[in-house]
Amino acid sequence: MDETAFPAGAYCHAVDRIIAAGRRMDRFGWVPATAGNISIRLPDGTLAITRSGGHKGLLGVDGVIRVDATGRPCTPGDRPSAETLLHCQIYAHDATAGAVLHGHSVASTVLSMAGGDALALEGYEVQKVFAGQDTHAARVHVPIFDNDQDIARLSHVVAPHLAGMCAGYIIRGHGVYVWGADMDVALARLEGLEFLLACELERRKAR
Ligand SMILES: [Zn+2]
Numbered sequence: 001m002d003e004t005a006f007p008a009g010a011y012c013h014a015v016d017r018i019i020a021a022g023r024r025m026d027r028f029g030w031v032p033a034t035a036g037n038i039s040i041r042l043p044d045g046t047l048a049i050t051r052s053g054g055h056k057g058l059l060g061v062d063g064v065i066r067v068d069a070t071g072r073p074c075t076p077g078d079r080p081s082a083e084t085l086l087h088c089q090i091y092a093h094d095a096t097a098g099a100v101l102h103g104h105s106v107a108s109t110v111l112s113m114a115g116g117d118a119l120a121l122e123g124y125e126v127q128k129v130f131a132g133q134d135t136h137a138a139r140v141h142v143p144i145f146d147n148d149q150d151i152a153r154l155s156h157v158v159a160p161h162l163a164g165m166c167a168g169y170i171i172r173g174h175g176v177y178v179w180g181a182d183m184d185v186a187l188a189r190l191e192g193l194e195f196l197l198a199c200e201l202e203r204r205k206a207r
Contacts, residue, residue: 011066014040014048017183019059021101022050024187026057030103030194035175039087039100040183045069047091052081085151086158090179093162097179099186104175107197112144112172114204119144119170121196129192130166140167140196147174167193 018038025031025038036056039049050056051065065078071088073080087100111119121140127133130140143161148154158169167189168178178193180186 010043011048014042015061015064017099018048018050018064019061021099021183021187022056022059022063025101025103025190026055028105028191028194030105030175030190031056032104035104037081037083037087037102039084041091041098042066046074047071047084047087049080049084049087052079082149082151085155086177089155089158090162090177093159094179096181098181099183100177100179101186101190102175102177103190103194105194105197107194107201108170108176109173111197111200111204112170112174117144118142119197119200121167121200124196124199126192126195127167129188132166141165142167142170142193144170144172147172 017040021038022031025036030036034053034055037050038056039047041047046069047067048064049067050059051063054063065080066074067080067084068074069088069091071080071084083102090100091097119142121127121142122138123136125136127136127138127140133140143165145154145157168176170176176193178186178190180189
């Protein structure tokens with residue numbers, strides 16, 4: 001690993017934050033089995049990201065690898081997740097993005113499988129965690145895209161919608177993608193979005 005391109009310890013700090021984020025997501029049940037992936041953008045533009053496979057609640061230092069801005073491993077032989085491309089797409093789109101989180105929650109899976117191309121969330125105090133949402137009276141629009149094992153094709157479907165997103169997006173029957181300027185912001189947004197989705201699920205069950 002070459003750490004000469006950015007301050008010493010930056011990679012190790014990113015790995016620590018990714019391991020902690022994995023544990024937190026696991027506590028909520030958002031990364032079952034080997035689901036999910038987590039990344040941080042490093043000062044030189046490369047990414048620290050979870051390796052393909054492995055439980056995100058049980059990550060060790062070896063569970064995180066470094067890839068370039070296009071998703072190619074910096075160390076030959078390292079195997080990134082196929083979904084690394086979706087992280088790269090978010091960082092390329094948003095120069096302020098510093099961390100990306102992807103999980104497979106029950107609420108995002110069930111709600112997205114109910115149909116529709118988006119969820120409209122309004123009336124919730126928690127939605128103020130998202131950028132540009134100053135009041136519960138505003139509406140949070142969360143796009144839903146059909147799942148696709150061809151991640152490059154999926155990224156092309158997502159691309160035109162990225163500019164209008166304030167809370168991230170959902171892949172149908174699969175899970176959410178959320179990002180923020182740093183890991184703390186990304187985690188707050190993920191927690192906020194998952195709270196809203198859980199509330200929506202409960203309300204629909206009550207109908
Ligand atoms: Zn996934």
